[in-house]
Amino acid sequence: MSTSSRPRPAGVRASAALLAALTVTGASLITAPAAVAAPGDPDVVIHKVGFPFDNQRNQPLVCDFYLTAFNFTPPQRVSWTIDRQPPVPETDPIATGEITLEADGSGHSTPVAPEDAVRLPNGRYVLTWRTVGGPVEEGRRNLTVECPLVAPNGGPPAGGGGLAMTQDFSPVAGAAAVGLAAVGGVTYLRLRRRRADGAA
Template identity: 50%
Template sequence: MPTTSLPRRAGARTAALAALTLAATAAGAPAFAQPGGDNGDVKIHKVGTPFDDQRNQPKVCDFYLAAFNFDAGERVTWTIKTQPPVPGGPQLPNSKYPNNVVIIESDGMAQTIPLELPDGQYKLTWKTDKGHGAGKHKVFKVDCPISKPTAPPGPNGGPPAGGGGLARDDAFGPVAGAAAVGLAAVTGVVWFRVRRRAHGA
């Protein structure tokens, strides 16, 4: 009996060791066989932010999309829609921005052109042709300051009653006032002389 149990124990140990080795190999296999496409991230950038700045800016006015650490050559298709969804609401791509495809460069980066949307909350969906899931998502807000146009300056008041003439500031300026007084004085003297001669005085 003892001689027959020894081989069984040795065989059981060998089988257990082989099973552990196989399990360890299987566990390590996905790390080496994982395909590309699920790497990288996309950020919302205010226009004027450097391309290599990896901060996300969730409140913007004019903006662009910046991608980092993706696989070179990936083809990305992106969409932006209202969040929560609004039927018929503003979205990208649209007639003004019809191109929503980006090709990742050799350094793993890419950027879109500057984009515009009306004020509101939106959700970006970023999918690559090498991805395996629902893609990358970002929720952000467009909030542009309201700038009222400044009316061009005009003259102060209209011309005096009777039409024509100078604007109010010019009519009461010192030079204009002196000219008006001088003209009245000369006219009075001429009229007085003409009248005096007509009566023979």
């Protein structure tokens, strides 16, 4: 008895050919050398103190912070100024400085603060920067300084019960803290009652 195989539909043949082509293309991409990424635009970003210098992420909400420059062309330097955001009337800058660049075009400032203070007061500010000693590049960024509010002696605010309230302390977090304190108190009282009754 003879059997004959049915011819494959044209769609199946086309799909097999496409799959073979994709396999060859994928193999060639794996073996091809990786392309070198083009350098980014010159920029200055805001970093929380303790954040890595080489990370290019901008952090616009900070307490203590410094500035980091990337992708500049030495021997340029980066001059920067921090002012209060409008509608605050214009006055002298809150803080100014300059970033000296390394050979790779990057650099960073020391922690930013006014001359007569440890840090900037809580509020909204604008950073403006401009290159010195080469082609002019300039830019600006908004930032918000938001530090925990503590009493001058380092303890909780006057009248506080041991929790230093900050602007980040939400009502939900407060309720959770009160709930934990209540559960802990009830557990403690039950243990004391058991011991007084002679229970293990």
